[in-house]
Amino acid sequence: MHRRVIWIGKDVELPLIGCVAFGIIDRGTNLLQIRPASGCNLSCPFCSVDEGPLSKTRITQYFVETDYLLEYAREIARRKKCSELEMHIDGCGEPTLHPEIVEIVQALSEIEKVSVISMQTNGTLLDERRIEELSEAGLTRFNLTINALDDELARKLAGTDRYELSRVLDAARTISESSSDLLIAPVWMKGVNDSEIPKIIEFARDIGAGKRFPALGIQNYLIHRAGRKMKGVKQMSWKEFYGRLKELETKFEMKLILSPKDFGIYRCDEAFPRNFRKFEKVSVRILAPGWMRGEMLGVAGDRTVTVVDAEGLQIGERVKVRIIGNKHNIYLARAL
Incomplete structure (x- = not known):
């Protein structure tokens, strides 16, 4: 699908508070979600926001001008009444698509009170040089999505035959040897990649992921109203999900059931008030x-x-x- 590309801060000056697809989201903790771009280079069949080249609903891709994004980040950080902030670079898609992602990490690391910078990524655009640049710029942790170690299944879950699992696994190994930490974040889809989850746990352990933070952040496949739905795949109940994680914790002697405390996340009032009431x-x-x-x-x-x-x-x-x-x-x- 052909999409419009809009640069926020250049093509149009939209405020960076208010839209889920770009900008900064403050959910009332010491973690701020930094969204420099929307859009994705993969078309995962379980994508919660129907992003990627095969999307049937997303018609616009947004990038935020770096200086404009940093202006907002500095002001929100200044207003937050907490001493240690995590800047979590994520997005409705793949944040490394932003051409100045290294510069963004560098500038965020220089903001007063920022103690952690993390980034969610599918890893497909990472190579040794880019990992080194991001690590040296101040990226504390890569949250790397790996959903299967079987090549064929990995391509299926990425929604493209161009997905190179070996490249992503090489990226994981490189990250684990860098000064940045690595968290591997698979999505567990019942009946689809059950046998892959133990393999991913073993892989994370073998390469030394989780030097400072947990090595794994296993997520339950959730069905979202505006997302893509895998045919015939049902959402695992939370009771079953946590029960199976508990079994894997015992088997591998690794912490897999996580809470915000494992990442140093705590409540902290939102920096800006809500300007409008519901139904106003x-x-x-x-x-x-x-x-x-x-x-x-x-x-x-x-x-x-x-x-x-x-x-x-x-x-x-x-x-x-x-x-x-x-x-x-x-x-x-x-x-x-």
């Missing part, structure tokens, strides 16, 4: 196409608002909307 009527100026088909992005005050069911709305138009979602300062609205 707000005037929004439309500035850009939305991430998903049928959406537009607008600005109300200093917040970005995603307007759904927005067919017919034009760039530059001012419309009245009703806020239908405001959790964590992420705003969804519907035109009146």
Whole structure:
């Protein structure tokens, strides 16, 4: 699918608070989610946000200008009432697609109160040089997704025959030998990669992942309304999921059931107030196409608002909307 590419801070100055696809998300802890880009180079059939080249719903890809992103990051860090912050670089897709990801890591590492910089990645764009650059720039931990050690299954779960498992495994080994830590984060899909999870645990242990933090962050496959769903695959109940993790903990003598405390995460009030209440009527100026088909992005005050069911709305138009979602300062609205 052909997509528009929009640079936030260059093509359009949308606030970096308010949209789930880009910017900064503060969920009321000492961890801030830094989202420099949307979009992905893989099309995983279980993707919770239907990203990647095979997406049927995502029509826009966003990149945030580095200086614009850092301006917001510094201000939010200054406002947070906690002494140790983690800047977690993630996104609705693959953050290493941003061409200045090394510069972003370097600048984040220089912000006062920032003690940890972590990044979620599928590893496909990492080589020895890029890993060294990111590590030297101050990246504390790579959260690397590996869902299978079987080549054929790994390609299937990446949604592309171009997925090179050997490259990702080499990246994992290189990271484990660097000054950065490595956490391997597989998604456990019941009936799909059950036999791969023990192999991944053994691999993580053998290469020395988890020098400072846990070596593994095994995730349960969850079905999301706006995500892709694997045919015939059901979500494992949490009781079963944690029960099976407990069995693996005993077998491998490794901690696999994790909590925020394992990463030094604790409650810390949001830096900015929620400007709009749910069901409140707000005037929004439309500035850009939305991430998903049928959406537009607008600005109300200093917040970005995603307007759904927005067919017919034009760039530059001012419309009245009703806020239908405001959790964590992420705003969804519907035109009146």
